[in-house]
Amino acid sequence: MRRIRYEDGGTPDGGLFLEEVPVPEPAAGELLVKVAAVGVTLPVVRKVRAGGPPVALGGEIAGEVVRAGEGVTGFAPGDRVTGLCFGHGYADYALLGVPTAVRIPSAATARDAVALVRSGVVALGVLEAARLAEGESVLVTAAAGGVGHLAVQLARLRGAGRVVGAVGDPAKAGFVRSLGADEVAVYGGEGWGGPYDAVLDAVGGELLGPAVRALAPGGRLVAYSSGGGTIEAYDLLVDGRSVIGFQIARVARSTPERYAGWVEELWRLFAAGALRPAVHAEFALADAARAHAVIEARANRGKVVLVP
Template identity: 70%
Template sequence: MRRVRYESTGGPLFLEDAPVPEPGPGELLVHCEAIGVTLPVVRKVTEAPEPIPLGGEIAGRVVAVGAGVTRFRTGDRVTGLCFGHGYAEYALLHEAMASPIPGAATATDAVALVRSGLVALGALEAARPGPGEAALVTAAASGVGHLAVQLARTRGAARVVGAVSGPGKADFVRSLGADDVVVYREEEWGEPVDYVLDAVGGDLLGPAVAALAPGGRLVAYSSGGGTIQAYDLLVGAKSVIGFQMARIARGAPELYERWRHELWRLFQEGAVKPAVHGEFALEEAAEAHAAIESRINRGKVVLHP
């Protein structure tokens, strides 16, 4: 089979021939039809001290199962998060991380919706949204952010603001249902909001906290780091909540499964529509990463083996 690999920090990415892996206990062997490209994987390629397997969201058909698998069988269509080599024609997916793809949905729908949607929905739940509140979503045109904009509305937000890196993304974010769009470099982000879902971190944390109304909540789910001054929280009785999807997946599997069912329900009802920015062949993985790094993407970036 073909898979994408790299040998040193920063790449380059290249295709290689590799044996089709054998599923171990609790694992599914999936013939990949779509692979979601994520910012954390892109960052690891450029920042990790040692090369890592290129994992991420995959979707396709089960072609073999390992010992102890009970929920799936050969022929099932599944999606889930692969922690090994996922940029490949065949990949291993642990049963606990897999979910079925409904009959009407495509593999591309699945990788654009499920993992990114779970992060967006989990961050939203962490914000404890109330009906009639105002929400702000950073990286609002990203794979996660564009779903968070839509999900905030399903949770009763009366006003949704999208924050983006450049004005060229404004029309796209408004098409998702955002009432207003702001650009990071602007000094003022409009009327205060009740909660912020932040996927950027770094220098953007300060403006995000400043955008909160008194008593507002910032949910930080970025891998970008950053620092917040305690005084900026104190004067407005504001709070910061950290959210990590892996903690839910490992520690609260019933909640994880409930969120997955809710995402598919919202998708089937038309309340949430995943957008795909670009679809790339496996040998174009470097171009797919460049789309993420340059922040040009509007929605999900997807590879097709």
């Protein structure tokens, strides 16, 4: 089978190489999946760009179960599933742990699944972490991204009174408004149109400080970015603002029933036509470096997908 191998960053091809390797065997509690779609994520792109030791390129995958490992119940060959692959996901075949596996409804495609499920549960999770009440205002950074474009829609569906999407490129404004955003703010602008009751931040870095300062008195910022950043304590003390860290893996491990409930909500909204996952572009497996370049340039509107 074919697989993308990462060696190191900084090369013209991004350190990504196509190789032929044997099809892996599922261990106990694992599913061997014939991959139909792979969702490219910013954390993986950042890991590759940072260089360093070779790592397995994991991420969201969707496809058909070929074989189940020892002790697996509830799944069988032929089932269509999606989930987070912690090993080699950029491949024709990948291993998926049963705890992360989710069935794909018949009305959805593999690309729908990788655009919706993982990013969608993160979006729902950060909204709940923000304790967003009906009628409150919310700012979503990286609003055109894989998580952000769903968070904008879900904030509206959950009764937010004012939804604003923040982007780095004004050319994305039309796309973000089409998702239901009332307004679009561009990074670098004064106050980003605030103050807001909640900010959902997927960017971090140098934008973290301005995001905190855009909060209203008592406002909450949920930080779920892999981009780091520094916050001044004074910015929190003023008007009693707070920052909450969110990690979806922790929720999936500690409260799997909560994670499953979010997945059910996503599929229900999708089936009703209320939630529309967007795919910016599809790339062949051999073009993984090009897919990474789109994410790195922040050029995407929705999800970037690899199709083996």
